[in-house]
Amino acid sequence: xxxxxxxxxxxxxxxxxxxxxxxxxxxxxxxxxxxxxxxxxxxxxxxxxxxxxxxxxxxxxxxxxxxxxxxxxxxxxxxxxxxxxxxxxxxxxxxxxxxxxxxxxxxxxxxxxxxxxxxxxxxxxxxxxxxxxxxxxxxxxxxxxxxxxxxxxxxxxxxxxxxxxxxxxxxxxxxxxxxxxxxxxxxxxxxxxxxxxxxxxxxxxxxxxxxxxxxxxxxxxxxxxxxxxxxxxxxxxxxxxxxxxxxxxxxxxxxxxxxxxxxxxxxxxxxxxxxxxxxxxxxxxxxxxxxxxxxxxxxxxxxxxxxxxxxxxxxxxxxxxxxxxxxxxxxxxxxxxxxxxxxxxxxxxxxxxxxxxxxxxxxxxxxxxxxxxxxxxxxxxxxxxxxxxxxxxxxxxxxxxxxxxxxxxxxxxxxxxxxxxxxxxxxxxxxxxxxxxxxxxxxxxxxxxxxxxxxxxxxxxxxxxxxxxxxxxxxxxxxxxxxxxxxxxxxxxxxxxxxxxxxxxxxxxxxxxxxxxxxxxxxxxxxxxxxxxxxxxxxxxxxxxxxxxxxxxxxxxxxxxxxxxxxxxxxxxxxxxxxxxxxxxxxxxxxxxxxxxxxxxxxxxxxxxxxxxxxxxxxxxxxxxxxxxxxxxxxxxxxxxxxxxxxxxxxxxxxxxxxxxxxxxxxxxxxxxxxxxxxxxxxxxxxxxxxxxxxxxxxxxxxxxxxxxxxxxxxxxxxxxxxxxxxxxxxxxxxxxxxxxxxxxxxxxxxxxxxxxxxxxxxxxxxxxxxxxxxxxxxxxxxxxxxxxxxxxxxxxxxxxxxxxxxxxxxxxxxx
DNA sequence: AGCACGCCGACT
DNA sequence: GTCGGCGTGCTC
Numbered sequence: 143x144x145x146x147x148x149x150x151x152x153x154x155x156x157x158x159x160x161x162x163x164x165x166x167x168x169x170x171x172x173x174x175x176x177x178x179x180x181x182x183x184x185x186x187x188x189x190x191x192x193x194x195x196x197x198x199x200x201x202x203x204x205x206x207x208x209x210x211x212x213x214x215x216x217x218x219x220x221x222x223x224x225x226x227x228x229x230x231x232x233x234x235x236x237x238x239x240x241x242x243x244x245x246x247x248x249x250x251x252x253x254x255x256x257x258x259x260x261x262x263x264x265x266x267x268x269x270x271x272x273x274x275x276x277x278x279x280x281x282x283x284x285x286x287x288x289x290x291x292x293x294x295x296x297x298x299x300x301x302x303x304x305x306x307x308x309x310x311x312x313x314x315x316x317x318x319x320x321x322x323x324x325x326x327x328x329x330x331x332x333x334x335x336x337x338x339x340x341x342x343x344x345x346x347x348x349x350x351x352x353x354x355x356x357x358x359x360x361x362x363x364x365x366x367x368x369x370x371x372x373x374x375x376x377x378x379x380x381x382x383x384x385x386x387x388x389x390x391x392x393x394x395x396x397x398x399x400x401x402x403x404x405x406x407x408x409x410x411x412x413x414x415x416x417x418x419x420x421x422x423x424x425x426x427x428x429x430x431x432x433x434x435x436x437x438x439x440x441x442x443x444x445x446x447x448x449x450x451x452x453x454x455x456x457x458x459x460x461x462x463x464x465x466x467x468x469x470x471x472x473x474x475x476x477x478x479x480x481x482x483x484x485x486x487x488x489x490x491x492x493x494x495x496x497x498x499x500x501x502x503x504x505x506x507x508x509x510x511x512x513x514x515x516x517x518x519x520x521x522x523x524x525x526x527x528x529x530x531x532x533x534x535x536x537x538x539x540x541x542x543x544x545x546x547x548x549x550x551x552x553x554x555x556x557x558x559x560x561x562x563x564x565x566x567x568x569x570x571x572x573x574x575x576x577x578x579x580x581x582x583x584x585x586x587x588x589x590x591x592x593x594x595x596x597x598x599x600x601x602x603x604x605x606x607x608x609x610x611x612x613x614x615x616x617x618x619x620x621x622x623x624x625x626x627x628x629x630x631x632x633x634x635x636x637x638x639x640x641x642x643x644x645x646x647x648x649x650x651x652x653x654x655x656x657x658x659x660x661x662x663x664x665x666x667x668x669x670x671x672x673x674x675x676x677x678x679x680x681x682x683x684x685x686x687x688x689x690x691x692x693x694x695x696x697x698x699x700x701x702x703x704x705x706x707x708x709x710x711x712x713x714x715x716x717x718x719x720x721x722x723x724x725x726x727x728x729x730x731x732x733x734x735x736x737x738x739x740x741x742x743x744x745x746x747x748x749x750x751x752x753x754x755x756x757x758x759x760x761x762x763x764x765x766x767x768x769x770x771x772x773x774x775x776x777x778x779x780x781x782x783x784x785x786x787x788x789x790x791x792x793x794x795x796x797x798x799x800x801x802x803x804x805x806x807x808x809x810x811x812x813x814x815x816x817x818x819x820x821x822x823x824x825x826x827x828x829x830x831x832x833x834x835x836x837x838x839x840x841x842x843x844x845x846x847x848x849x850x851x852x853x854x855x856x857x858x859x860x861x862x863x864x865x866x867x868x869x870x871x872x873x874x875x876x877x878x879x880x881x882x883x884x885x886x887x888x889x890x891x892x893x894x895x896x897x898x899x900x901x902x903x904x905x906x907x908x909x910x911x912x913x914x915x916x917x918x919x920x921x922x923x924x925x926x927x928x929x930x931x932x933x934x935x936x937x938x939x940x941x942x943x944x945x946x947x948x949x950x951x952x953x954x955x956x957x958x
Numbered sequence: 959a960g961c962a963c964g965c966c967g968a969c970t
Numbered sequence: 971g972t973c974g975g976c977g978t979g980c981t982c
Contacts, residue, residue, distance in 0.1 A: 152982080156959055162982040184981040185961055204982055238959095299960080304974090943978060 146197055148172060150207065152190035153225070153237040154183055155249050161193060161236060163200050167207040175222055176215025178248065180208045188251040191240045193222050216244060216517060217534040224568050231567075233932060233950040234557045242557055243532035245509040254294050255318045256306065258283045262314035277302065283315065332373040334360060334387060335397040345393060356386035357395065373398065415484070415491040418456060424448075428457050428599040432575065435597075436464045436540060441570040445546075445591040446579040448601030449610070449840075450808075454579045455485060457601070458542050459492050461577060462523060466493070470539025470574075471522040475561055477550035478502060478527035485544060486525050493523050500526030500533060503747075528553060528561030531568060538574050541565045546578035546587055547804055552955045560953055562587075582804045585853065586860040588846055613810050613822045613838040617829045618786075619668050630725050635783045635823050639726075642781040643733055643762055649781040651726065651765045653719050654790045654805050661792040662689060664704035665711040668827025670792040672705045677856060679794050681906060682714055692794045692917070692957060695903035715792070722785055723765045730763070738766035771808045780820050782809055787826040787834050794906050795956060796858045799833045803845045806837030857921065859953070865920040865932050866954040868905055869939075871946040874914040878902070880939070880946040881916035887938050888918070894931040897922035906957055917957065 150164050150173065164181055166172060173179055173192045181190040182205045189211065217240075225243070229236035241249055256279075258266065266274055266284050274280045279297060282289055289297075297306065310317045349357070359380055363371055376383040391398045421429070428446065435442035448454045462472045476485055478501060489497050498512045498521035515521040517534040524533040528551050543551070543562045551561035562578065569576035578587055578596070591598035604610070616632045631639075642649045661670040661679050670679045673691035680689035682700060690697045703710050723737045738752050749769070755761050756776055764770060764779075790802040810822050826834050836845035854861050867884065871877040881902035888899045898921040905915035918935075922928040932950060939948045951957075 149982095154981085156981080158959090158981070160982095164982060181982080183960090186981095188959095200982070202982070235959095295960095940979095 146199065148195045148197060149199060149204065150179070150192050151194040151196055152179060152181055152207075153193055153240055154181060154190045155188055155237045155241040155251075156183060157235045157238060159235055162190075163196070163204060164190075165204040165206040167210065169210075171210060173207070173210050173212075174215055175219040176217045178211035178216055180211055181205070182208055186251070189241070189249045191216075191237065193225075214517075216248065216513075218517070218536045220536060220572065221532075221534065223571055227567055227571070228557070228559060228564065231929075232557055232559055232952050233929075233936065239557055243529070245506070245513045247506050247510065254298060256283055256289055256294060256297075257316050257318070258286070259313055259316055262309065265314050277305070332398055334371045334373055334376065335399060336360070336364065337394055337396055345395065349395075350386070350389075352382040352386045353390055353395075356380060356383045356390065359383070360396070415488045417459075417492060421456065421460075422453060422601075422603075424601045424603070425453055425457055425460075428601065429460050431597060431599060432457070432461050432577065433464050436461060436575045437468065439468070439470070439539060440573050441576070442574075443566055443569065443576045443590070443596040444578065444599055445583055445587050445596045446577055446599045446601065447583055447588070447591070447842075448579065448581060448599075449604060450581045451604040452581075452601035454544070454601060455488050457599075458485075458544070458577065458579070459488060461540055461542070461575070462489070462493070465540040465575070466496075466522060468539060470537050471535040472524070472540045472542070473530065473533055473535055473538045473565075473568075474523065474525040474542045474544065475528060475530055475551070475565060476525065476544045477548040489523060489525055496521055497523045497525060498533075500524060500530040502527060502529075528559075531559075531561045531564045538568065538572050540575050540577065541569045542577045542579065544579050547580045547582050547584040549801070549955060554956065558949075558951045558954075560955070563953065582807045582842060585800055585846065585849055588842075589850065589860050610840050611810055611820055611822055613806075613824055615829045615834070615838055616823060616825045618825050618827045619666075630722065630785060631729070632823075632825050635785075635825060636729065638781050638821060638823055639730065639763065639783065643730060645780075647780040648756065648759065648761065648776060648778045649763045649783060650770055650779055651722060651763060651783045651785060652767070652770065652805075652809060653722050653765070653785045654768055654787070654802070661715060661794075662700060662702070662712045663715040663792065663827065664706060664709050665713055666709040667704060667707040668788065669704065669706040670715075671702060671712065674705065676796075676900075677852075678796060679792050679798070681794050690904060692903050692906045694900045694919075719765050719767060726763055726765065733762040734760065735763045735765060736761040738764060738770050768805055768808075771805060782820065782822045784809065784822070784824045784826075787824045788828045788831060791828065791831065791833070796853070796856070797955065799831075799849050799852070802831075803833040803837050803849070806834065807840065807842070810837065810840070857923075862921050862923050863925060863928055864954055865928060866951040866957055867918040867920070867932070867935060868915060868949050868951060869902075869917065869946050870905075870913045870915045870949075871944075872913055873945070876944055876946050877914045877916050880942065880944065880948075881918055883942065884935050884939060884948075885918050888920070888931060888935055891931065891934060894922075894927050896924045897927050897931050919957075 147166060150166070151161050152164050153161050172195060175192050175194055177192050179190050179192055180187050187208055225236060225240055228234070229239045263284060266280055274284060279289060279293065279302070297303065306315070306317060309315045356376065359376060360371065363375060373384070373387060376387065387396070387398065390396050432444060435444070446454055446457060458474065465472050474489065486499065498515050500509065500512055504512065512521070513534065516524055519536065524530055524535060526533060543565045546562050553559050553561070566576050568574070580587070583591070587596065590596045614634070616634050618629070618632065621629055621632050639649055661682055663670050671689055672679055673694065673696050675694050675696055676691055678691055680691055680698070682689055687700050688697045689700050689702065702712070704712060719737055719739045723735055726733070726735050736752055736755060738749070742748065742752065756764050759778055784806070787806060788802065790805065791798050795801070806824065824834065824838065828834060832845060832848040836842070836848070853859065869877050869881045869884070885899055885902045888894070900919040900921060902916050902918045905917045920928055920931060936948065936950065
């Protein structure tokens with residue numbers, strides 16, 4: 143058999159559902175899987191990712207690869223099946239999957255660069271200066287400044303293209319094809335290390351005063367963490383240090399090296415956590431099951447159910463040690479916001495240089511550096527937020543997902559993946575042990591643990607047997623007010639806030655409400671009006687005067703009766719953290735109040751700034767959404783108030799009960815970790831609701847039983863699978879028509895009998911950023927069928943042209 | 959996505 | 971009669 147020249151299977155960074163085949167570049171070089179290449183596609187050049195080298199020749203004429211972009215792969219070949227799986231399962235173009243997985247700034251595409259010729263300069267500046275006025279971009283060109291690639295693209299796509307081409311032909315400007323977009327720089331910091339050898343006495347005796355001072359300072363600063371210290375820390379403390387450090391390095395007293403530096407969010411040197419010599423019996427027991435699984439190098443999923451403060455971290459660390467000892471690598475996923483917690487410091491303390499960090503707070507260059515360290519094998523432990531599931535580790539033998547129940551693992555735009563679910567997929571592909579950890583496991587994970595699909599490990603007690611905090615429930619229905627409507631703050635909570643302020647301690651005030659959707663709340667039983675078919679809270683559409691189900695489209699007049707107790711005393715309700723902040727400011731004019739939610743924290747910096755203010759006791763009362771439950775423990779917070787614990791139960795979401803339980807359990811678990819036990823006051827309209835009562839009693843099994851029963855009865859996950867199809871566009875009618883057309887098409891396809899089509903219905907945020915949104919929910923137990931139906935509807939959508947956009951959300955968690 | 963091709967109204 | 975608008979379809 144003669145060897146034909148190989149062909150390359152390439153995923154192109156464009157929204158194509160399939161991969162494309164290219165011939166070898168003219169150089170004859172054969173790029174390896176994982177390398178980036180520049181490929182021609184429909185008259186332009188863009189980045190592609192080589193997935194495979196194949197001998198299979200397709201039936202059509204191939205174009206050759208235009209260029210190689212890398213000397214080495216940017217991801218290991220072993221990740222190719224993973225990318226394929228993700229693209230297929232989440233109905234997302236594979237090239238976009240890979241582009242999104244890689245650190246930013248690695249995507250090249252062809253563009254154009256516009257420059258003025260000598261003749262042009264004269265023409266535009268002297269002969270026809272009004273042209274510069276008419277075409278403002280000419281100002282940059284005549285000033286010999288480069289136009290950005292984005293600017294040129296916009297001009298080229300718009301009305302200016304003709305004139306640009308015309309002037310190009312006249313020789314007034316030059317239009318050159320360039321490759322742009324890939325912009326990556328290295329960023330490191332100079333760090334100081336003490337020499338490992340003890341110093342000779344004569345060296346020490348001959349030091350200059352400034353050198354002695356610097357050395358003393360260094361030793362002092364290194365004391366809490368005997369690792370590296372950034373040079374600028376020293377030069378900040380003592381301006382003579384820069385010079386002294388250089389000469390000390392020359393004398394061999396210390397080393398200066400370029401290193402990435404990891405910083406604590408509060409700007410302190412990371413704490414060093416020593417390896418504890420003793421484990422608890424529960425930790426030992428867990429590791430006795432984990433270690434053999436790790437050693438087998440086969441896929442083995444575990445659920446580590448441990449209450450807050452029970453020592454999950456040490457189990458992670460020991461499992462990581464065992465995995466590294468086998469020569470395999472470790473991937474640790476944490477919720478983005480929790481990256482500021484001690485977990486990262488624990489891993490750094492234990493494993494030092496072999497840890498890489500991947501999170502959204504890194505600058506582009508930093509992110510690229512971390513990526514390089516991983517792909518080159520220098521870093522064998524990766525800690526990161528959900529996107530770190532795409533970290534280019536060659537042979538992950540252990541994948542840890544901390545706080546696995548956390549909603550932050552679900553990406554809610556572009557590629558809508560679930561990081562925790564992908565951890566299991568990647569683990570099963572690479573033969574890894576997957577360790578999911580949580581104090582309040584997701585229903586699905588716990589279900590799998592009980593069914594034996596995962597192995598359940600338990601850490602039922604807190605270290606040192608500290609008690610869980612006492613939780614007081616306040617029934618808002620029972621609070622008497624002049625107006626007869628429940629108040630925002632009960633006398634109990636007001637009183638507690640006042641007392642806490644008087645003691646100069648801090649309070650946290652939660653409102654689990656980031657949604658905007660209003661609902662109708664029954665003033666007698668406290669329950670929100672629900673859909674008779676879906677048991678989902680109906681959303682109030684004020685304009686139409688209707689209550690609408692966002693799952694099935696059911697609508698009823700907003701003047702209705704309570705679905706629970708038939709009462710006619712229904713009141714529209716809807717308020718958020720902003721209102722709470724306002725009320726508090728009115729009640730306590732002298733208190734320093736801060737708010738932490740999506741509106742006040744545009745980015746990680748804002749988040750850390752507010753946390754820091756609380757940490758430094760510059761804030762008396764912190765108001766916020768679930769964001770405050772994560773991350774930090776503040777020792778001076780002695781009161782936690784939950785304004786409206788059942789707020790989440792009013793959301794149009796089948797997971798409302800689960801979310802509510804998790805939130806309350808997380809909050810109450812967090813209080814009382816300091817020396818004082820702390821007080822938790824939970825205000826609610828539904829004190830007997832199972833989610834709220836079980837959270838008060840720290841009773842996960844009770845919650846699980848009840849919630850599982852409800853889900854099963856209604857056929858919601860984990861007893862079925864969902865795919866949400868969201869249509870959006872500028873014209874409401876077009877969107878609604880398309881939604882109806884697709885739903886009708888789906889219902890007409892008789893071969894998908896086992897899959898239900900709910901809707902179409904207006905999306906819970908029916909108008910978002912000026913676009914109208916409708917959705918169709920697919921629900922079924924047959925995964926195969928569900929996905930083929932989805933695929934057919936996508937094809938139907940593509941066939942029907944129009945300015946309506948379709949996005950697919952597989953396993954939706956939050957349909958807002 | 960973005961570019962080419964193709965089919966209809968208002969200009970020389 | 972052409973220019974140039976945008977709607978559809980394909981990209982190895």
